Amino acid sequence: METNNQKNLNPMKITYFDDSSKMSAFASLMVLNELRKKQYLLIAAATGGSPEGLYQMLEKRYQFDPELFEKLRVLKLDEWGGIPMSDPGSCHSYLNEKVLKPLHVSSDRYLAFDSAAPDPAEECRRIQEEIDHTGPIDCCILGLGKNGHIGFNEPASILQSDCHVAKLSAETIDHPLVQAMSQTPSFGMTVGMKGIMQSKKILLLITGSGKQEAIKKLMEKEISTQLPASFLWLHGDVECLIDKTSC
Template sequence: MKLIRVRDYEDMSRKVANIIGAHIILKPTTVLGLATGTTPIGTYQRLIKGYEDGDLDFSQVRSYNLDEYRGLTHEDPQSYHYFMNDQLFNHVNIDPSNVHVPDGANPDADAACSEYDRMVEEAGYCDLQLLGIGRNGHIGFNEPDEVFSKGTHCVDLTQSTIEANARLFEREEDVPRQAYTMGTQTIMNARLIVMAVTGENKAQALHDMCYGPVTPQCPASILQLHPNVIVVADEAALSLCK
């Protein structure tokens, strides 16, 4: 696991975008695993700038998002599919047929999850998987549990995750209580994992991920077993990592 220490959010966004951009340049058919939330927004803005400047071509890129709220359609402004279109896909030349997000509108959890697993497997899994980390150590929506998850599955969101995501909704009551998420085994099948972390509120989770025991109580700790992980984090997030 390689730790890259950066000054602040802007510095983190620039470096993560550079890593992703270099991957696309070297392999135009790159399969990207992408994340949502506020952390990657700056990265996506820089990727858009790279496309507008003529440095990046997304025409052959395929993307597979980590997760989606259960019960939301792709058109719902609070869905992660809508978020990705708004923050990245609508601004670059990616083929819409190459964009994949779990089908949160499908009420049949088993069907929705098995179909997503099939698609990710057929793509050969991700060349590069972008991750954030939750305050409780979750990756994707893989919450602390008794075992590490395998494939895509339906999860009950913890209260801390609901509270963290409430800032994106009008009221906390509007935050969905369940989501479909890639499992940790699927994430671990990515050939390169890049984690972006900023803020003192993530410091304990980042420390536990890097230096704590490998335990499903901190889902991100499984990344200690992956051969190719880059963590790009600011001083505040790394404050407990000496």
């Protein structure tokens, strides 16, 4: 039975799909719809397996309608710290391959943490100032970590509001992407909960194995810092798209 607090939560729109390709196709239609309404759209782009199909769909659309993407702006949601930007496992390399090059996003329309910044905390302050100046984020594309993290906002006793240097959890470091890197990242840099929650629209894409428990906890609608994704229930416009094979 739902508690009164749970009943008062915003109605996150949850849609299930038979597979990730159908989920990605639906997500791409939503992003394209936002882009048609605002060509200067600022998207916060997550990396990983969950949004990859979406980015592939956007690339296909670009082939037919490149003008639609001429003013698109991209914010890198997070980055592994202490590794070269050129590392194939970096978030920059991922976005460069799957978003920036395919959609011809120029450097002046790309806002990103520098993984090798000499002062990571100052780098996070720089990105936060840019978001405060040019934001808020129009469309925030998120995946769901196996431990319920969004970006590198990891489960903890408190969550940080601004861009910050993040201590990576054991579950995050154990990710196959990390294991394939030339060196293990020592920390993360990420958009904080404020930047995510102030986004005008949020797409939470869930696919991949090992996420059953995180999905189950998310659907319980209990808001907890131990499950950062649960705070999305407090946002007014969240589309949660779930590949049934991940449940």
